[in-house]
Amino acid sequence: MTDVIDLNWVRSQFPAFAQSINDGQSFFDNAGGSFACRQTIDALTSYYTETKVQPYAGFASSKRAGEEMDRSRARWAEALGVASPEIVFGPSTSMNTFVLADAFGQILGPDDEVIVTNQDHEANTGVVRRMASRLGLTMHEWRMDPATGLLDIEEFEALITPRTRLVTVPHASNIVGQENDIARITKLAHAVGARVIVDGVSFAPHTIPDVAALDADVYLFSLYKTYSVHQGLMVVRNGLLDELPNQAHFFSAGSPDKRLNPAGPDHAQVAA
Known part of the structure; x- marks a missing residue:
């Protein structure tokens, strides 16, 4: 028996479809x-109308506000196969990559190498390219086949050296849509001590990834592409949160969900 999707029920979950415009x-x-x-x-309306206060205090609305934010983090962690402290919400994926590149720029040196691709969205690769240029790092570009738009993993193996410290790669191209073998890429990069940033913006809308199985150090995607608010979600794993310098207020250094978000979390959008 084949399951049938009730399209009327699906459409009813999206208020925009009921608008005459x-x-x-x-x-x-x-x-x-x-x-x-x-x-x-x-959820967003409820937060703004009932709990729009500073969260995590002892009075009722503040306590519930914090609980709703924690619930979002816990549920996304469960969906992605990671731990709650590894979930970081930010204003957008582009801003999250910008902050990440700046943080990496504070720990990389002139003898280090980075690998980027020309299959990436500019928002993921551009900030790393500029950081590498500013610091004088050696940058290798893993280039796709111009006839197919695909990346050859054997070419990636040829680019890796013992000096490789950072790799950025898309989970799926936003042009050709082909899924890259992130688990293998990550294994190869980790073998030389490199960290891997994976842009999942074009993958997550189709299938929520098992980030733990991929073993990426950073996995990013945009929540507004998964029926949610206009925020970026970033998973930071394998001890990298402790390795990167704090990018937020000094008093946020001990908060995993804040240290890579200079402005602090948008309480209502996180809760929603």
């Missing part, structure tokens, strides 16, 4: 993200 149209706006589902909108 959207009548008679189909939307193929993947780069702009997805519509927010009713559950996200309800």
Whole structure:
């Protein structure tokens, strides 16, 4: 027996489809993200109307505000196969990569090498390229086959050296859509002591990844492409949070969810 998706039920989960301004149209706006589902909108409205206070204090609305933020972090950790302290919310994936590149720039030296691809979205690779140029690092570009748009893992193996310290790679290209073998890429990079940043923006809308199985040090994607708020989610694993210097207020250095978010978390959007 084949399961049938009830499209009317699916559409009913998205209030935008019930608005007259959207009548008679189909939307193929993947780069702009997805519509927010009713559950996200309800959670956001509830936070702004009931608990828009400084979270984690002892009074009722503040206590609940903190609990809702913690619940979001815990549920995403469960979905991605990681631990809650490894979940970092930020204003966008582009901003998360910017902060990451700046943090890496404080611990890398002129003898270190980085590997980027020309299959990446510019938001992931651009900040690392500029950081490498600013510090005088050796940068290798893992280039895709111009005929197919695909990356050859044997070429990646040829680029890795004992001096490789950072690799950035997309889980799936936003142009050709091909999934890259992240688990193998990560294993090869870890063998020489390199860290791996994986851009999952074009993958996560199709399948929520098992980040633990991929063993990436950083996995990023945009929540607004998964029916949620306009925030970026970043998983930072394998002790990297402790290795990178704090990018936030000095008093946030001991908070895993804050140290890579200079502005601090958007309480309402995190809760939603």
